[in-house]
Amino acid sequence: MTLRIIETARVTPAVDSDSVLNSANSLTIPLTFFDLPWLLFHPVKRVFFYKLTESTREHFNSIIVPKLKLSLSLVLRNYLPLTGCVTWNPNEPKPSIVVTQNDAVLVTIAETNADFSHLSGYGQRPVSELHALLPKLPVSDDSATAFSIQITLFPNQGFTIGVAAHHAVLDGKTSSMFIKTWACICKQQLQNIPETLTPSYDRPLIKDMIELDENMIEMVRSLKGDKTNIRSLTPFPARELGDDVVLATLVLSRDDIKRLRERVKSVSLTLHLSTFVIAYAYTWTCFVKARGGNRERSVSLLFVGDFRERLDPKLPVNYFGNCVFPAGCYNRKAVEFMEEKGFVTAVEIISDLVKGLSSRKVETIAESFAEGFSFASRSTQFGTIAGSTRFGIYESDFGWGRPVKVDIVSIDQGEAISMAERRDESGGVEIGMCLKKSEMDMFLPFFNNDLQS
Numbered sequence: 001m002t003l004r005i006i007e008t009a010r011v012t013p014a015v016d017s018d019s020v021l022n023s024a025n026s027l028t029i030p031l032t033f034f035d036l037p038w039l040l041f042h043p044v045k046r047v048f049f050y051k052l053t054e055s056t057r058e059h060f061n062s063i064i065v066p067k068l069k070l071s072l073s074l075v076l077r078n079y080l081p082l083t084g085c086v087t088w089n090p091n092e093p094k095p096s097i098v099v100t101q102n103d104a105v106l107v108t109i110a111e112t113n114a115d116f117s118h119l120s121g122y123g124q125r126p127v128s129e130l131h132a133l134l135p136k137l138p139v140s141d142d143s144a145t146a147f148s149i150q151i152t153l154f155p156n157q158g159f160t161i162g163v164a165a166h167h168a169v170l171d172g173k174t175s176s177m178f179i180k181t182w183a184c185i186c187k188q189q190l191q192n193i194p195e196t197l198t199p200s201y202d203r204p205l206i207k208d209m210i211e212l213d214e215n216m217i218e219m220v221r222s223l224k225g226d227k228t229n230i231r232s233l234t235p236f237p238a239r240e241l242g243d244d245v246v247l248a249t250l251v252l253s254r255d256d257i258k259r260l261r262e263r264v265k266s267v268s269l270t271l272h273l274s275t276f277v278i279a280y281a282y283t284w285t286c287f288v289k290a291r292g293g294n295r296e297r298s299v300s301l302l303f304v305g306d307f308r309e310r311l312d313p314k315l316p317v318n319y320f321g322n323c324v325f326p327a328g329c330y331n332r333k334a335v336e337f338m339e340e341k342g343f344v345t346a347v348e349i350i351s352d353l354v355k356g357l358s359s360r361k362v363e364t365i366a367e368s369f370a371e372g373f374s375f376a377s378r379s380t381q382f383g384t385i386a387g388s389t390r391f392g393i394y395e396s397d398f399g400w401g402r403p404v405k406v407d408i409v410s411i412d413q414g415e416a417i418s419m420a421e422r423r424d425e426s427g428g429v430e431i432g433m434c435l436k437k438s439e440m441d442m443f444l445p446f447f448n449n450d451l452q453s
């Protein structure tokens, strides 16, 4: 495929007489202990595919791009942190998001000759081609950009919106709320954000715990291992990906989930058998079986839970930033998930972890992250989940219909599994996996055949 960059635009927030920037000229939002664990992670990258056969160059340049830019400018008034950078003032104990007047979100406009149907499909797609549809997120030792966008035309086939988000600035809940808000403003040609979609910046609701901040920073530093510049914001080294890495999207229908749930119900009636638990347990056991190898090898799994409603007192559902707590199960033997009752074992583990989340104490969050991250390098297989079955990501309609597909491409940086609701069915789930082609070819038969058994 070829990609031609047409323009790199800076989209600034629309002029707002109430803007906090008008008086002080800058806005500083310190990162909380919920944000800090993600400081040196690679950006979360999602690509949204919009099918539109009337998307000629003319239509794209004169209608689609101007509408997207205008609505982006309007929505950024309420999302100022996305125009800024994470920086770490030498006089401050921790980094902050800093926004100054005239800051902007970089929007790359591009065109490609790639096959839209193939790239937006559910089959195996080269991850390098998906990356071409995503923007860079500039980062240096001193400054890390919060958010960037790429809009790519596939002439007469459609267009994509690719986003790159710094995870220390926002989590999946905030990121998906931003996209849905931008889409709503664009589609309905609104001037202002509806109340229900307005982000909350009520940071004082998260009690300042200096010791917790320090522990988080210490943990992040120790993970990087580079002692030369302890305030450096450059991320962990990127995973080298060969041309043979593919991303595929698997589907568990509502009926599949129901049948899998029945398998477990006969064993125990007290388990938490949500779609999330069933889907994670099933995918994980297939993944461990497909990799095979030494049955005694150490494997671990982790996920994060949204903590906004689990905190006491609760945070507003629209709280901007990160508010997730990790839950994991570490150093298990691969054989536990390979044998006949492997799926039930995984369900029991993940069910217990979900049930236990609400009683987790915030004071333990740094050690919980530290424990989880430490097993990432010590395990032969480490499962994590990106996205969620609760973000409603397919509702992002900018006025040209809902996306035909949404992929989280950044799962290529680990052994993450992505999740989202199914586009056209309530109750089912879409699962993204990114593996070397040879391993994907081993994994898919396990995933498809075990459903029939």
Ligand SMILES: CC(C)(COP(=O)(O)OP(=O)(O)OC[C@H]1O[C@@H](n2cnc3c(N)ncnc32)[C@H](O)[C@@H]1OP(=O)(O)O)[C@@H](O)C(=O)NCCC(=O)NCCSC(=O)CC(=O)O
Residues within 6 Å of the ligand: 044, 171, 172, 173, 175, 272, 273, 274, 275, 276, 277, 303, 304, 305, 306, 307, 324, 354, 357, 385, 386, 387, 388, 390, 427
């Ligand atoms: C811990 C969990 C994963 C566990 O999920 P579960 O679905 O098992 O458990 P649950 O108690 O939340 O839900 C139980 C049942 O109630 C339904 N349910 C509960 N709350 C709901 C809500 N607000 N909206 C819609 N459905 C809801 C669920 O669909 C499920 O039904 P049913 O049986 O039908 O399923 C989840 O609670 C959670 O916190 N999800 C969000 C995780 C998150 O924020 N991840 C993003 C990380 S950042 C990231 O990854 C980056 C990025 O995305 O950009």
